[in-house]
Amino acid sequence: MNAAAARPAADIIVETSLGRVRDLVALADAVIGPNADTSAGAYYEWLYGGNPEGPAIQASAYQDGRMVAHYAVVPLRWCGPDGARLVGLGVNALTRNEAQGRGLFARLVARADAAAAERGIAATYVMPGPASEPWFSTVLRYRSCGELALFVRPARVRRLGSQLTGRLGAMRPLLPLTELAVRLLASIWRARSGRRETELRDVTVFDDEFDALWTRASAGWTLGVVRDCTFFRWRYSTPTRTYRTMGAWCDGRLAAAVVYRAKETRHLAGGAFGSIVDVLAESTVAGRRAAALLVAEAVARMTADGADVTVCQMRPESAAVRALRRNGFVRVPGRHAGFRPVLVRGLNCGPSASGHLTGADYDMG
Amino acid sequence: MQSRVCSIIARILKVPAASLDATSSPDTLKNWDSLHFLQIVLALEEEFGVQFSVDEIGALQSVGIIVEILRERGVSA
Numbered sequence: 001m002n003a004a005a006a007r008p009a010a011d012i013i014v015e016t017s018l019g020r021v022r023d024l025v026a027l028a029d030a031v032i033g034p035n036a037d038t039s040a041g042a043y044y045e046w047l048y049g050g051n052p053e054g055p056a057i058q059a060s061a062y063q064d065g066r067m068v069a070h071y072a073v074v075p076l077r078w079c080g081p082d083g084a085r086l087v088g089l090g091v092n093a094l095t096r097n098e099a100q101g102r103g104l105f106a107r108l109v110a111r112a113d114a115a116a117a118e119r120g121i122a123a124t125y126v127m128p129g130p131a132s133e134p135w136f137s138t139v140l141r142y143r144s145c146g147e148l149a150l151f152v153r154p155a156r157v158r159r160l161g162s163q164l165t166g167r168l169g170a171m172r173p174l175l176p177l178t179e180l181a182v183r184l185l186a187s188i189w190r191a192r193s194g195r196r197e198t199e200l201r202d203v204t205v206f207d208d209e210f211d212a213l214w215t216r217a218s219a220g221w222t223l224g225v226v227r228d229c230t231f232f233r234w235r236y237s238t239p240t241r242t243y244r245t246m247g248a249w250c251d252g253r254l255a256a257a258v259v260y261r262a263k264e265t266r267h268l269a270g271g272a273f274g275s276i277v278d279v280l281a282e283s284t285v286a287g288r289r290a291a292a293l294l295v296a297e298a299v300a301r302m303t304a305d306g307a308d309v310t311v312c313q314m315r316p317e318s319a320a321v322r323a324l325r326r327n328g329f330v331r332v333p334g335r336h337a338g339f340r341p342v343l344v345r346g347l348n349c350g351p352s353a354s355g356h357l358t359g360a361d362y363d364m365g
Numbered sequence: 366m367q368s369r370v371c372s373i374i375a376r377i378l379k380v381p382a383a384s385l386d387a388t389s390s391p392d393t394l395k396n397w398d399s400l401h402f403l404q405i406v407l408a409l410e411e412e413f414g415v416q417f418s419v420d421e422i423g424a425l426q427s428v429g430i431i432v433e434i435l436r437e438r439g440v441s442a
Contacts, residue, residue, distance in 0.1 A: 100399040101402040103402065103406075106422055107419055107422075131400065140419070
């Protein structure tokens with residue numbers, strides 16, 4: 001036996017059952033702190049056990065009877081040049097402080113990826129944070145497939161300006177005028193944007209109209225998670241978050257849909273922010289117009305719920321970015337908390353591939 | 366070979382090379398965290414012209430073991 005095999009750092013268990021949720025919750029609370037998602041057993045039952053594409057492959061490391069690290073691969077369908085195929089999304093990379101620096105994370109990823117491959121999931125994608133990205137892109141040999149950028153739209157200029165800076169001095173009297181101008185321009189744009197020909201409705205039932213929308217929207221795409229009605233039903237019915245979906249119908253046809261987090265404004269740098277998590281539109285003039293109207297409506301609703309800022313993480317090459325820009329969203333440059341690299345293994349796609357990815361494709365919950 | 370390994374680890378962890386010996390490990394070096402460990406792995410691969418498997422990386426848990434694994438890989442001092 002060689003030296004590498006003789007000294008395992010911890011016992012690694014690879015499984016698909018949900019028998020260790022209690023250990024997992026304790027690990028997540030220790031690593032990232034209590035929160036609505038990873039502190040709830042129902043979150044794992046939904047993400048690991050309730051996925052229509054099959055159970056998640058979990059790799060967990062135990063030392064002295066305690067779970068010290070964890071990683072999971074969630075099966076999803078991915079659209080590629082040869083049609084849809086099963087891929088894995090790497091999630092919940094968790095390592096206790098005292099177990100770091102021992103290569104445990106890389107071993108868990110390798111074991112989970114290998115187990116996924118045995119189940120027919122030969123490719124994986126991740127959108128890692130700054131701690132795990134270097135491991136994926138070096139030792140684990142993942143390669144870049146672009147990035148998710150953060151798009152931001154101030155909703156209430158005056159309040160945001162006051163809260164964020166507090167040092168506006170002579171500029172302060174201009175804030176009410178700026179807000180008035182933004183509202184006026186938004187109302188003019190909405191009046192001229194074909195609102196009357198487009199019917200916006202809340203969606204609570206995802207039927208074959210969403211399959212048809214996905215087919216029209218994704219024509220020619222070579223990258224992205226398949227967003228058909230099965231995906232919508234599962235992805236946005238999580239036990240730990242509340243999402244709202246709106247659809248836009250043109251000539252009786254579902255031309256676009258938007259998903260946002262409802263009444264869950266979070267606070268960052270003194271301001272409350274709401275999140276648009278997905279925008280899907282057919283690639284027609286009507287679809288683009290419908291998507292822009294949906295984004296405008298979602299922003300208005302989140303603002304009414306108290307958001308000072310609306311954010312959306314999206315692949316900058318996505319066609320849906322146009323709907324964000326038409327509503328005043330601007331891309332935040334550089335690397336920051338909202339930036340995520342997209343790394344893949346076993347997928348034939350590069351940064352210039354056509355397709356669609358948003359924060360909903362990695363920020364599960 | 367051990368001195369070369371110690372030199373790499375000392376440079377990355379910013380500790381005196383003289384303070385390292387075969388028993389130096391994550392348990393004895395508080396700077397030995399995840400990102401520093403990755404830097405150590407990549408520097409060792411470059412210095413000795415090897416590529417470690419993921420399981421080998423999981424075993425690189427002290428200066429002595431690193432030297433032993435490098436020898437098993439046929440690296441000469």
